[in-house]
């Protein structure tokens with residue numbers, strides 16, 4: 307008989323694992339302190355883009371598998387996944403196009419989109435006028451965008467439709483506290499693993515975003531990883547302005563950061579500052595030694611599969627990691 311599976315965590319990692327197990331007939335339940343929008347996943351951008359996660363070789367392999375799965379999902383408008391042009395810029399110099407981006411058809415952006423020599427703002431192919439002095443180089447490629455306001459609900463509904471159940475407001479002090487009726491425990495607790503399994507290598511990389519109304523003519527995502535981190539991501543009903551990345555476990559909104567984010571995005575996009583509809587903070591679960599995806603034993607003898615520490619790439623790695631978790635679950639006694 308198939309094992310009964312308990313998944314701890316209802317962010318993108320837990321929900322995706324839930325779908326993978328439930329659709330293959332496993333009796334699965336998700337338990338979490340917070341679900342959906344209240345998780346770190348609910349605060350994310352969430353573009354497919356490998357960022358702030360280790361180790362690079364595994365991250366790229368999982369990211370490419372996830373890319374494939376998300377392209378498939380983007381064919382169904384109900385999922386909240388769509389394909390979007392991403393323009394990745396640098397303020398400081400010529401950035402090489404990473405191999406993984408080349409393999410997905412990335413192209414260098416023409417200097418007329420970027421050069422500070424141009425007296426008037428440069429009009430991009432996407433009919434957006436970006437500040438002529440903002441960037442020195444960049445590349446473009448099409449990537450999946452997950453609108454978190456739709457996608458997390460989509461995953462939850464798909465999990466429940468496949469027979470799974472979701473239990474919120476459940477906080478475990480340790481994984482052994484998961485009910486004994488479950489033979490297999492999957493740990494998708496994000497930054498919560500710091501206390502849940504006493505992982506001292508897990509660091510909170512705090513991120514803050516401002517949600518603003520839709521920006522006219524912004525039909526591609528603008529991203530710059532050089533400090534100060536900046537991105538503007540158009541979604542179905544609004545636009546996400548970011549961002550920050552600092553070592554901090556503080557989940558409170560910092561109004562100064564919001565002002566800085568809105569000012570920098572507006573400067574780059576050459577627009578008046580929009581009003582802020584909401585601001586969100588999340589703690590990227592960054593793990594110095596890399597994403598934890600392995601099999602172990604709880605003190606009571608049950609098997610546990612860990613799947614946490616995805617840093618700034620939880621969405622980007624979600625399907626690749628969930629499929630790996632499923633592989634690890636095979637032949638478990």
Ligand SMILES: Cc1cc2nc3c(=O)[nH]c(=O)nc-3n(C[C@H](O)[C@H](O)[C@H](O)COP(=O)(O)OP(=O)(O)OC[C@H]3O[C@@H](n4cnc5c(N)ncnc54)[C@H](O)[C@@H]3O)c2cc1C
Pocket residue numbers: 314315316317318319320337338339340341342345346347348349350351352353354355476477478479494495496497498499502512513514515548549587588589590591613614615616617618619620621622623
């Ligand atoms: C501002 C920002 C922008 C980002 N942008 C992107 C992006 O563009 N692309 C991308 O791929 N990634 C992005 N990320 C990173 C991404 O959001 C994370 O990697 C991802 O959300 C991690 O998902 P998770 O499911 O592992 O953890 P979480 O979403 O944090 O979920 C953890 C779950 O575990 C539960 N939990 C924790 N401890 C316990 C406990 N003791 N008992 C019970 N339940 C517990 C929580 O309640 C929650 O349900 C961004 C992050 C931030 C903050």
